[in-house]
Amino acid sequence: MTTEPRKDTEDLAPAVNRELAGLDALELTVRSRRNPIARLWSAAWPVLAAVGIALALWQLVVLSGWKESWVLPGPADVLPELWNSVTSGSFWGAVGLTMQRAVIGFAVSVLVGTVLGLAVSRFGVLRRAFGSLITGLQTMPSIAWFPLAILLFQLSESAILFVVVLGAAPSIANGLIAGVDYLPPILLRAGKVMGLRGLSQYRHLILPASLPAFVAGLKQGWAFAWRSLMAGELLVQIGTTSSVGRLLSDSRELSDTAAMISVMLVILVIGIVIDQLFGLADRTLRNRWGLNAAD
Template identity: 60%
Template sequence: MASNTLAGLDALDLDVPARDSGRLGYRAWAWLWPKALAVALVILAWELVHLTGWKKYVLPGPGVTLSNLWDQAQTALLWHAIRTTLERAVIGFALAVLIGMVVGALVSRIPPLRAAVGSMITALQTMPSIAWFPFAIILFGETTSAILFVIVLGAAPSIANGLITGVDYTPPLLLKAGTLMGLRRLSLYRHLILPASLPSFVAGLKQGWAFAWRSLLAGELLVLIANQPSIGVLLSTYQAQADMASTVAIMIVILILGLCVDSAFGAADRAIRRRWGLTGTG
């Protein structure tokens, strides 16, 4: 009898990894198939438009474009350009996060400072990034610093506003409870206010990344730095050569990179909602 029980437990233990892997496969499929369907529909619509002959010499078909993209992927130039662009994106966004967090933390907790510069943050957020480039080029010249400067100006206000909104919506009862537990100033901010404002802060980060990415690509189109190939430089070069297949291929690369980053933010958002018990799953 005991041996039968142990055998049953062993079988149950072996079945748990199988169930876990099956659940993981189901989640991966549930995540993948809507995106695959959307891509298939876009390619189908693209092919139908191309077959009609509308803008035939401007809009190449998906077959020619995807073949061009595959050929470019076999070269070092494309990967060098992607690396250069992503390095600038990471550095610029990291600086924007640091500055946005500091500004957001100070403005959200110091009323006179908020009254002085609170509306200015929103005004900066609404400024088109491209409007900053003449000033950035005069200030830094046609260098990477000019691009990073505009990335920070484009992204930091959104990040700061996200943190300010999260702090504003921290429940007063929660703040009183933290105070009664002995939390003061920095400890109150670190252990209570920041975790409570995390959903709004992540939303601000996501919006800030969108502004940073647009600012970066606009900068690479305007600020052409010698011996530094980037996605923007490739896009500008192919447009000048009227090579539309290569141009659209680079635009697809930009879209793919944007989707990858959006998926990362989506995963972070889902993790936060699970931690807060907002998804109905453990």
């Protein structure tokens, strides 16, 4: 009496698996048949339209006469200045120094934020002791740390790194804490049943399952790190070294508004490019987890 239903279930399982495999193959085929040029255009035209609208609004403000042209130059004055900047070697040397500082500061922030987030999320005593403090540090303006940083490290790279880490690490830690908090308890129990303990549990279960929230925390941490770095380069100018923040400060002191706005555009473009890289990582993660619907 009990063998027949079990046999029917066993016979039904391969058929269900074949049907699901067929649906997956159909979805992949539909995606692969899409013209690459059409995909590129569908991704590019909203960006191009947004840039065109922004330039048009900018030009309209200039034409309105709200401010003199030397105070607020239009795109016709700024874009040639931007072209002259990006075609000079000294400009790329400044960008290189800024990106070097950004990568080092963000890497240290990821290390500190990950260790802090894992410790606080898994130990209740640390959560009660430091949970609110981490959130408070996250909401604190980065520029408020610079007087202390300059007193501790003088006008040095360490002062900039200090503020970048304090600005980014709390956001990364909070992202990881949120990811761990939303792990299903049954998943943790299953990991223990499978023998995952200690570091192996973090490596093979907790960190992979927390990746979506962790990536969101990394993205927010980068935003805080980038803002902290720009503030640092404006306030902490080391010798004759040239950076993006230094170029911005020099153009302001020389009242060269066109050059100043061109540097601001470079800062904006770098931020957009990094955001796209984080978006690519997020889409890759979603594809791996099967969360992206067909276009």
